[in-house]
Structures are given as C-alpha cells and as structure tokens.
Amino acid sequence: MSYDSVCKFIAENFTADITTWLLGEPVELVRLEPSELVSSPIYADTLVALEDRNLSLHIEFQVEPKPDIPFRMLDYAVRAIRRTPEKAVRQVVVYLRRSRSPLVRQTVSERDSTRHEFQVIRIWEEPSSRFRELPGLLPFAVLSETRDRERTLQQVSRQIEDIGDRGQRGDVAASTAILAGLVLDKDLIRNVLREDVMKESVVYQDIVATAEERGRQKEGLSFASRMLKRRFGELPPEIVQKVEGLSLASLEQLGEALFDLSDRAALATWLQEHQ
Incomplete structure (x- = not known):
C-alpha cells in the first residue's frame, strides 16, 4: 500500500478527525467516487473527495511536488462545480515529505485570464x-x-x-x-x-495480501519464462516485456495455452490479445 493510499484510507475512515484538522470542526462527510464527477477518471490514485449537503472537500496527499498539481486543482474544481453548483468547494493539498522545491508553496493556478486558488499544507511545518x-x-x-x-x-x-x-x-x-x-x-x-x-488492521492485512500476491506473481513469471525459453528459445525484448506485464491470472492462462501456440508469431498474437 502506497503512502497516498494510506492517507486516503485515513481520510475516508476518520473523516471527523480529518475535517477537524482541515476545517476546524468535525464534519461527517461521505465519500464521493471520482467517477461520480464525470465519466472520465480523475486522479483516482491520489484524490480524496468527500461531500455533504453544503460542501465538497477535495484533498490531495502528495509525497513529492508535481508541476501539474495546480491544474489538477482547477480541473477538479470545475468538475465539482458543474456537478453540484450549489455546493462550496474546498481544496487542500497536503505535502508529506519535506521539500525545498518552490512547487510546495504554489497555491494558485494561473493561465491567461483564469485564476484559481487552493490551500497548501506542508506537514513538516x-x-x-x-x-x-x-x-x-x-x-x-x-x-x-x-x-x-x-x-x-x-x-x-x-x-x-x-x-x-x-x-x-x-x-x-x-x-x-x-x-x-x-x-x-x-x-x-x-x-x-x-x-x-x-x-x-485491514491496512496491515492489505499489505500482507499484496506481498503474497507479488510473491505468486514472481513465481508465476519465473515458471512461464522458463517454459517459454524451453519451447521457443531466447525471445526478443519486446516479447519478454509483454510477458512481464501480464497479471497472475494471465500468466496462469499462458501456462495452459503454451503448448497450443505453434510458434513465436502465435505467442505474440496471444500476448496482444491478453494485455
């Protein structure tokens, strides 16, 4: 589980505590799925979107500053306002690790005549x-x-x-x-x-499950690589890269399909269909 994901977990499961910190009072907001804003995804890995009848709260937890953060704040604000124009929009970017980059002090998105402001918290301060x-x-x-x-x-x-x-x-x-x-x-x-x-903790259990999944993935990839080499010899880098990108389920399917693949061309076609 990444640092961003942990912060999202905290914000979604300890909402009253988070809003006490960010808003000055405990507000029981409910989680808003990013897909509810518009059909296209909106930074689902780092976005925490919470709302009640009067407020839409957007929190971005970031380990490292990124140049596109100001635009992301503007983009989200426009989407939120379009969805529920009657609600106030409050946005906070929380930087987790100390940085000397000027980006961690940027609180405005400006382009041509468009100006949008958001709050920034440098947690080390x-x-x-x-x-x-x-x-x-x-x-x-x-x-x-x-x-x-x-x-x-x-x-x-x-x-x-x-x-x-x-x-x-x-x-x-x-x-x-x-x-x-x-x-x-x-x-x-x-x-x-x-x-x-x-x-x-469910957080700990998720970490263990992820580690176990990665272990099975590594074992599955190692086995598939040995079998492919035995059947087709050394494979070109582009084929190797596609094999390494397969999920555990797809690796298991490849093991079952392996002896039905007559040559490298058939293998390449199979990999294209299972990416």
Missing part, C-alpha cells in the same frame, strides 16, 4: 501537538514539526495503545508505521510499534 489530539491524526505526527521524530513516534505508540477499539487501534498503528517510513528507519519503526496490534 505543522506542530506535532496538533496531530496527537485525535486518533485519526496520530499517523501524521511523526511527519510534523518535531525535534525528535523517534521520541514523537514513541509518544504516538503509547497513545495508540490507549485506543479502545481493536480494529481502530490496529488501523492507526499500521498507518503510522507506513507513514513513518518516509522519515525513519524501518527497523526502528518495528521496534517501537507492536506488530500484534497492527495485525488487527
């Missing part, structure tokens, strides 16, 4: 105390302004232990561990945060 007041904000504390990140992580760990709900405790612990990886050594994180607590 936010006081750590702000993120230790609510469970859903704890994972961000170690990224915030602090003189001793290890000590902050230890403090957060103790607060996590006090969360009564087991599932919520595990989700906060696992999210904290992932985001702390941006600024702290992974061995240190494992020494501070209890793995048995994290195992109760």
Whole structure:
C-alpha cells in the first residue's frame, strides 16, 4: 500500500478527525467516487473527495511536488462545480515529505485570464501537538514539526495503545508505521510499534495480501519464462516485456495455452490479445 493510499484510507475512515484538522470542526462527510464527477477518471490514485449537503472537500496527499498539481486543482474544481453548483468547494493539498522545491508553496493556478486558488499544507511545518489530539491524526505526527521524530513516534505508540477499539487501534498503528517510513528507519519503526496490534488492521492485512500476491506473481513469471525459453528459445525484448506485464491470472492462462501456440508469431498474437 502506497503512502497516498494510506492517507486516503485515513481520510475516508476518520473523516471527523480529518475535517477537524482541515476545517476546524468535525464534519461527517461521505465519500464521493471520482467517477461520480464525470465519466472520465480523475486522479483516482491520489484524490480524496468527500461531500455533504453544503460542501465538497477535495484533498490531495502528495509525497513529492508535481508541476501539474495546480491544474489538477482547477480541473477538479470545475468538475465539482458543474456537478453540484450549489455546493462550496474546498481544496487542500497536503505535502508529506519535506521539500525545498518552490512547487510546495504554489497555491494558485494561473493561465491567461483564469485564476484559481487552493490551500497548501506542508506537514513538516505543522506542530506535532496538533496531530496527537485525535486518533485519526496520530499517523501524521511523526511527519510534523518535531525535534525528535523517534521520541514523537514513541509518544504516538503509547497513545495508540490507549485506543479502545481493536480494529481502530490496529488501523492507526499500521498507518503510522507506513507513514513513518518516509522519515525513519524501518527497523526502528518495528521496534517501537507492536506488530500484534497492527495485525488487527485491514491496512496491515492489505499489505500482507499484496506481498503474497507479488510473491505468486514472481513465481508465476519465473515458471512461464522458463517454459517459454524451453519451447521457443531466447525471445526478443519486446516479447519478454509483454510477458512481464501480464497479471497472475494471465500468466496462469499462458501456462495452459503454451503448448497450443505453434510458434513465436502465435505467442505474440496471444500476448496482444491478453494485455
């Protein structure tokens, strides 16, 4: 699970905590699917879209600054206004890792006579105390302004232990561990945060499932590559690249179809049909 995905998980499952931070009050917003804005996709990997009767809140969590962020803010705002013109649109870009790039201070999209403003939060400039007041904000504390990140992580760990709900405790612990990886050594994180607590989390379970899937994918690719080499000899790079891009299910299908493929041309046709 990526850093952006973890932030999306937090925003969607601890909405009241996130809105307390960003809006100054707990607002129970509901998740808005990006596909609900228009038929074409809209930055689904990094977009968090929440709304209620009066407000559409758009949050972009970013590890690294990107030049196209201002345009993305404008693009989303136009789509949101077109969909529900009666609602106010609030947009926040949250940068997670310290950067000296001037892009992290850019709060305006300007082109010709079009000007659009949005809010930017550089999380390393936010006081750590702000993120230790609510469970859903704890994972961000170690990224915030602090003189001793290890000590902050230890403090957060103790607060996590006090969360009564087991599932919520595990989700906060696992999210904290992932985001702390941006600024702290992974061995240190494992020494501070209890793995048995994290195992109760859907975030942790997703990470394990992804790792297992990648392991099966690697094994499937290795087996398919050996069989292809045995049947067709050394394959050209473009064929190898297509094989490496296959999903686990497609690799299994290739194994079943392998001996029905008469030559490299038939293999190339099969790969074209299963990309």
